[in-house]
Amino acid sequence: MSILQDRDLTSLTIRDLMIPSEKVAHVQLNNPLEHALLVLVKSGYSAVPVLDSTYRLQGTIGKTRILNEILGLEQFEIERLSTLQVQEVMVTDIPRLLKEDTILDGLKALIDYPFVCIVDEEGYFDGILTRRALLKELRKDIYSGKSKN
Ligand code: AMP
Numbered sequence: 001m002s003i004l005q006d007r008d009l010t011s012l013t014i015r016d017l018m019i020p021s022e023k024v025a026h027v028q029l030n031n032p033l034e035h036a037l038l039v040l041v042k043s044g045y046s047a048v049p050v051l052d053s054t055y056r057l058q059g060t061i062g063k064t065r066i067l068n069e070i071l072g073l074e075q076f077e078i079e080r081l082s083t084l085q086v087q088e089v090m091v092t093d094i095p096r097l098l099k100e101d102t103i104l105d106g107l108k109a110l111i112d113y114p115f116v117c118i119v120d121e122e123g124y125f126d127g128i129l130t131r132r133a134l135l136k137e138l139r140k141d142i143y144s145g146k147s148k149n
Contacts, residue, residue: 012103017137018118018127026051026125027086029058033069034081036061049117049125050090057117057125059090099126103134110134 026049027036039048040063047062069089070080095109096119106129109116118126 013099014097014101014103014106014118014129015099017103017106017133018099018129019133020127021055021125024049024125024128027061028053029085029087029090031086032082033066033084033086033089036086037063037066037081040066046114049128050086051125055125056123057096057119058087059092060094060117061086061090065089065091097129106134 025039025043025045027039029050029052036048040046040061046064047060049057050059050061052058066081066089067076069084070076070078095113095116097105097109097116098120099118106116110129110131115128115130117128120126
């Protein structure tokens with residue numbers, strides 16, 4: 001049964017579709033890049049959130065960014081994976097939403113990003129909303145709409 005089925009799209013909040021923080025892979029500010037790359041490769045994710053030691057959201061880090069950072073003029077400088085930390089390479093200019101924001105706010109952010117991070121009013125990390133979760137819900141809604149007609 002679709003969450004959207006009996007509710008107007010605009011009445012849904014991020015809370016209805018988000019992946020909670022305990023199920024989200026993340027890295028920390030002072031982790032070496034090597035650790036971040038390992039988490040990304042093992043999980044298969046293109047990017048993950050970066051948190052500080054108190055679980056406040058600080059940014060995101062992805063495979064492409066890491067590979068670009070260690071790319072020298074002619075070859076990859078693999079030793080940079082252990083000398084650089086996540087905080088030196090992460091992206092900090094990212095959209096952040098609250099659980100109480102609407103799914104339409106999420107939809108807007110997901111046009112440009114494959115996932116968007118959810119925080120509380122104090123910046124503590126609550127989870128993520130992914131394109132996949134939103135598209136799955138929309139698909140269910142479209143199909144259930146068709147079967148009614
Ligand atoms: P998806 O829409 O499921 O393909 O997810 C898009 C992106 O969101 C992935 O490539 C990851 O960067 C991120 N992502 C999805 N699920 C998780 C998770 N459980 N932990 C960390 N990052 C995730």
